[in-house]
Amino acid sequence: MRVLLASPNFHQPRGNTVTVQRIANSLEKLAVDTEIISTTDKEWTTLPEADIVHGFHAYHFYKFIQKLDKMPNPYMVTITGTDLNHDLFDEHKREDVFASLKGAKAIHVFDDKAREVISNELSEVEDKIFTIAQGNSDFPIEKSPLEKGENTFLFVLPAGIRKVKNVPEAVEMMSKLHDKFPSVRLWLVGPIIEEQEGKAVEELVRQHDWIEYLGQVTHSSMGAIYQSADAVLNTSHTEGQSSAIIEAMGYGLPVLVSNNSGNRNIVTHHRTGFVYKTPNEFLDYGEQIINNNEIKQKIGQQAKQYIADHHSSSYEADHFLKIYESILS
CATH class of the missing domain: 3.40.50.2000 (Glycogen Phosphorylase B;)
Structure with a gap:
């Protein structure tokens, strides 16, 4: 199986970047072939070959796929934070969030509260919402970029x-x-x-x-x-x-x-x-x-x-x- 993970601002060390990289690393251990692309750092017209596209951040992902020559099918969406707490209730972005969720074959949220919010706003997608909590990351042994002062x-x-x-x-x-x-x-x-x-x-x-x-x-x-x-x-x-x-x-x-x-x-x-x-x-x-x-x-x-x-x-x-x-x- 080949999965394309599509995240906004992937080349900046943000929460979404950490999440997507961790998921890719864990999927690779399950023999899933993954590729990560950024939906905001360059203009894409054609996506790399994949069996399924997994988009992160409903609003950014929908604006991204609208510019493609061909909409990805199938795709799923992970609701991250800003799209749930702000874009879903922004009169200028709300319909795009809805369209993103309606087109998805599955919707991933981090907790049941997020599931409840989305179900209340768009009941027709309730049956395809899945709750999976964020996993924890593993870190290599490295020296801290700054020394902590003594007795602080x-x-x-x-x-x-x-x-x-x-x-x-x-x-x-x-x-x-x-x-x-x-x-x-x-x-x-x-x-x-x-x-x-x-x-x-x-x-x-x-x-x-x-x-x-x-x-x-x-x-x-x-x-x-x-x-x-x-x-x-x-x-x-x-x-x-x-x-x-x-x-x-x-x-x-x-x-x-x-x-x-x-x-x-x-x-x-x-x-x-x-x-x-x-x-x-x-x-x-x-x-x-x-x-x-x-x-x-x-x-x-x-x-x-x-x-x-x-x-x-x-x-x-x-x-x-x-x-x-x-x-x-």
């Missing part, structure tokens, strides 16, 4: 710099935490995706000598960064299912995440991490992570076990293969 407590925020990731508020909240705990350090990791937001974040970083902006790093470097970290943050306004949070939990790290449906789907408050609703809660939970080593270790171990139980990359690949075989039969 390091928070890491992995995020492409764009408004939905809410990085300026993260810096503001972390500044208050640093005022109380001067040993606190913050690493921001991810490419600048929106130029204006990038300028704003870079200016904030210049104002604080305890913050480092590592910029774009290879995904293989993230394992070493997680090993350096004491805790990992996600401050996004909305999320699909954050691969970075899954990875951090897989390393047994406590995570402190904003209260959105994607984060809540992975993180159970005070069991596998901390979910904050307000800046004051962020500070309170951040202080608990710093001050209470017993809680930090207990939550980290429970997070690690949860990921092992629910986010297996082999389980993910097995179920994709079953869907592909079902479509082709």
